[in-house]
Amino acid sequence: DLLPTNNFKFGSHPDAVKMHSDIFKKMFAQGTPDGCWIGCNMGCAKAVVNFELRTGPYKGHKVLVDGPEYETAASVGSNLGIFDPEDIVELNFYCDTYGIDTISFGTIVGFVMECYENGVLNKERTGGLELNFGNADAALELIHQMSRGEGMGKIAGLGIRQMKKYFVKQGWGDPKFLQDIGMENKGLEYSMYISKESLAQQGGYAMTNKGPQHDEAWLIFMDMVNNLIPTFENKAEALHYFPMFRTWFGLVGLCKLPWNDIEPEGNSKTPEPAKVPEHVDNYVTIYKAVTGKPFDKDELIRMSERVYNFQRVFNIRRGYGQRIHDAQPYRAAGPVTAEEYTSRADRYDKQLKEIVGFDPAGKSVEEKMAVLRKHRESQYEKLLDAVYKRRGWTPNGIPTIEHLKNIGMDLPEVVEVVNKYL
Ligand code: SF4
Incomplete structure (x- = not known):
């Protein structure tokens, strides 16, 4: 249950x-590695060649x-409820050609489609x-409009955070529903994993400096x-170690894929296989x-x-680095709609009974959703407490002076910013 759908x-x-990847593999024509540089022994790039476009300026x-x-x-x-590989490749091409990020585009349009199906948008407004999904x-047509800054494409091009504000201003839709289904945090659209059953991944997405990405x-x-x-x-330890370890690749200018996309023999038998200790030593x-x-x-x-x-302090200075900014849309944590709850009713009912201590028998879907939501939201708050403590931050997510001293970052300009929040 990992692949984001609708x-x-x-x-x-x-x-x-x-x-499925087997279908895309048949479309990929390159048989040789074509990486970022000639020395990369992974060469993870691939391409579809001679693809005939059916829309847009290059039709x-x-x-x-x-x-x-x-x-x-x-x-x-x-x-987006689109499963035809040809459509996916065409959207991929136009995202690249127009300079639009494919993940942000897909997450934006997913939000727009759900708004359309729920009457927040209608044919007149679009x-x-x-x-509709699919x-x-x-x-x-939306991506072509987006590239030209026209019509609904111009509105969608604002991104989810600004679109939510725009819809509310127009009186379109319930602000709470828009907040629950708008998959963004810190203004960035979510990348492609369903995190409802992984509390750590919820933190991996929203307790970040950059917003919800998989980096x-x-x-x-x-x-x-x-x-x-x-x-x-x-x-909390994982949400301390892995963001730090992954940041290091950016500092030294190395690609991080060879770190854990290839594992040395016997890695699974090491005490901490997720860290790939032999590669860390390398x-x-x-x-x-x-x-x-x-x-x-x-x-x-x-x-x-x-x-x-320092990045966290930079965010704080820009008005984004406090606990409130690490909040997630509820869609990332649990079922927002009865349709979602009902589709996984066995799982959710079992969790209510065994983990929450609430007997779901005879209760309405709405009642069960409310109890599950309260539980999942409290779990996330507990995780925030644990992660901030491990990272040396206050319960509001502000690096303490003591921690800044420990890591040698108690520079006057940095201390001046955090002092306002301590
Ligand atoms: S593994 Fe890294 S360096 Fe090699 S082609 Fe892929 S992204 Fe580029």
Whole structure:
């Protein structure tokens, strides 16, 4: 139940087989690695060649399309209820050509489609576009309008955060519903995992400096699939270590994919397989060899901590770095609608009974949803407390002076910013 479908309502769909990787593999024409640089031994890029476009300014042209990667296929595909690989490749091409991020586009249009299906939008408000889930023609027309800054495309191009404000201002829809289904945090649209059953991934998305992407902490497999971090402390440790470790790749200018996309033999038998310890040792060795400076794996994390905390302070200065800004839309944590609850009723009823201690027998879906929501929201608040404590931040998410001193970031300009919130 991981693949976002219809604006993150569900994590699977019977038609998802139509966009299975085996089908895309047949479309990829490149048989040789085509990476960012000639020395990369992973060469993770791929392309569809001679793809004939059916819409837009290049209609009828045969083009090369770079991708799609998983995130693109999920965002412009299943998240919009679109399962035809040809439509996915065409949307991928026009996102790239217009310079629009595929993930943001898919998450934005998923929100727009759910608004359309719920009467927040209608044909009159969209300028005639029937933006139901699954309508690939409408999604393609929307991206062309977006590129020209016209009609509904111009409104969608504002992004979810601004669209929510715009709809409320127009008197379109219930603000609370828009907040619950608008998959954004800190103004960035969510990337492509259903996090409802993974508390750690909820934190990995919303307890970030950059907003909900899969770069800082990608914990869904550790947490939900392999159950390696069951306690709040385990999750908090992971939400400390992995964002720091991943930040380090940016500091030294290395691609992070070879770190854990390839695992050395015997990695699964090490005490902490998710960290890929042998590769961490390799990075330490390489850093020492290149710089000639003393270095170890603890200093690697400290180096990132300095930058990560500085980024947090930068966010605070820009008005975004407090606890309130780490709040998530409820769609990321649980079922917003009766349709979602009912589709997974066995799971939710079981959790109410066994985890929450609430007997669901004879209760309405609305009652059960309210109790489940209260529970899941309180779990997230507890996780925030645990993560902030581990990161050396106050309960409001502000780095303490003591922590800044410990990591050598108690610079006067930094202290001046945080002091206003301590
Ligand atoms: S593994 Fe990294 S460096 Fe290599 S092609 Fe992929 S993104 Fe580029």
